[in-house]
Amino acid sequence: MRLAEIKDVLQCEVLTGQEDLSAEVQTVVASDGMSEILAFARPGALMLTGLTNIQSVRTADIANVRAIVYIRGKRPDKKVIDLAREKNIPILATGLGMFDVCGMLRELGLRGGM
């Protein structure tokens, strides 16, 4: 599924990576715990998290995550967005909560990393 479709479904704002929204993702990893992301993300997964600090982007980079969606209306600092841009990791932000986002993406055919 293309990031652009995910953006529309979740009514996301694009914080960086507008030019990469044609990228496809098939799996999703969702957690506020970074070790869980590192343990369960498949390469190229979409990462859902409520953690908006710089470690979220570093974790995404280490785990080879394709893009990040920040949930619950959270917004990162500028330095976080700058690092994501440097690492070519698009960042989307939605006002929806974790449960709803996971449910919606699962209905659309996306799956977890297990």
Add this chain to the structure above:
Amino acid sequence: MAEELLRKTFQVRGRDFDKAGETAAEIKQILKGLGIDSGLIHRAVVIAFEAEMNVVMYASEGTITFVLTDEDIRLEITDNGPGIENIEMALTEGFSTASDEMREMGFGFGMGLPNIRKNSDGFNIESQVGVGTTVAAMIGLDSSA
């Protein structure tokens, strides 16, 4: 005897959360540049990143030494942190001594050391309370992800 091809030691500053993870990212770039298999890179950088976060969270300083030989990737992480009282407990998934601050950073859910061990073909940890901790991890170049 394995032949050593590359050795690099990085200094890690404790409590420097903005920079935490830079060493793992640098090791990732080095391994990518050398054309190492992406599954092996993934395992090595997860080890490096988790270990780096442990140093930043618990110690005032530490080092990460990265060695590439013709047989394996080795990582040795040493810190001057408080040490681990019960290593067996620390290696149990879910066991954590993290503070609220660490959890707010997205770490300290009791998965760091287990993640390091899971991604290693060889793993050793030595710790002395009040002195520090050394973690050594090895990934064989011929091992699968």
